[in-house]
Amino acid sequence: MALKSISDILRARLWDAVYSRVEIEMRKEAMRIDLGTTWRQLFRVYSVKRLGRFADSVGRKRDNLVDAMRPVFELGRYEEVLGLVEWLARNCKDLTLARSFARIMEEERCAYRLLEGAVVPISSEEEGRAIYAALDAMHRPGLGGARVHLLKAGSSLTAGEYADSVRESIHAVESVARSLTGEASLLKALTEISKGHPMHPALRSGFNSIYGYTSDANGIRHPMIGDEAAMVGEAEAIFMLSSCAAFVTYLINVTN
Template sequence: MKFSQKIGKTKVRSAIQVEAIDEILTNKLWNILTQYYNSLSPYSNANLGAARTYFSQLVWTDFFHQRVDRVSNYGGTKIHLFEEGKFYFKPVYDYVEVWFFNCEWYEKFDFIEFILEQAIQCSGLGEKINIALENEMSAYRVVDDSIVQITSEVEIAEIENALGNENDPINLHLTTALEYLANRDKPDYRNSIKESISAVESICQKITGDDKATVGKALAKIEKQYSLHVSLKSSFSTLYGYTSDASGIRHALADQAKEISFEEAKFMLVVCCAFVNYLKNLTIKN
């Protein structure tokens, strides 16, 4: 874990890449696209030429909407793409490389969608891209050859709003949960969930003045004192029970412990942050 993460200086939007693609993720995506491009084998029908040649021409004309006969590099020099009936793919590749490392994050995703939509020997490409996106904590995924946002602005706002006083135990639990989730070298989803629910436990203990109260016991007191809706209390008690089941999230790992996913850990972080925010507002108003 990086020093900035250990002391709680990791920002939510840098931990979860929202409206951004950092250098490491850019490099990973480019490597995947390059490996795919280099794996293209010649088409059987010779009139189309090699797959890479055909694909380069497709990218140049259908994605960049440029003239089919020439390419202009970033210095403005015109390079002819045709000679004796051949289309040269190398100038297009060089152009795309410079463009990809200089374009906006959303343009990178536009390009990836275009590649996926062509479905030219594309088996497994989306899965490889998704692995890179998940490992680098991107807020986006490939779904049916389209890029979709899986972490909304509302979710980000809930996390940011819940992160308050650095010395507050509630904040420390949530910050640690985010750090475990955002550790790109070795993410710890199980302990992320544990810290998320511990934040709820901390605020419940703070509200009730009982530093030994469990979430269930504390919520029963809060229900009576602050008119917490019984269904809401029941729902969160059930969610709390999920963290204490046989998967060993809050206790010793069972032999058949369930593997925890990024989606589960992120869900618990967002839900716990939202519930912390709700309880804060509930007690302030009452």
């Protein structure tokens, strides 16, 4: 499937995953109308924090949840549907739900994947392999911050926040390089890494130039000045996500 699109079947299957888990808990707790404990608490948080409802007006019944969530899955824009999927995966204590979301998105060949609670765009197999490899490599101790940056980059890209995505992508590279060397800047870190693991000057210079681009572009790594918006779009954000993921893996491998 293409980016910025989700099929009717995918919408239906994602909602089915939610509705099924709600029904399973209701049966376990012998509820016929009211939600079970987990989903009652979750629905209250959802209603207050995402819908802005007052707590005393939040219902406890299954139909209340259906009325609030089903329209998002059925009629919402792609970013609204995926945003709710991401929120549920992060906040629902029923871990089976997140696994179901991830499996369904993969089976329906969605251009997005659920990775550790973040919905990340994967528009090609090559980009997918680069991102998966980077996340796997960053399981090493001391690289948890870099993993968070890369996941945030994917989540921001899905939400259409392109400048934020580019910033998080380059932060992932900077975090890994500095963690591996203890240096205070990306330039010094790459120089230090190249001492023990020869790196072609053009490669080091190229990534320093990309880092410079994120520093100079209005509104990426610095505040926006005046009325000018950040000069970054979806294409740049996708490129930065996959490129930074690949470079992170490279840095970890050459220093491992």
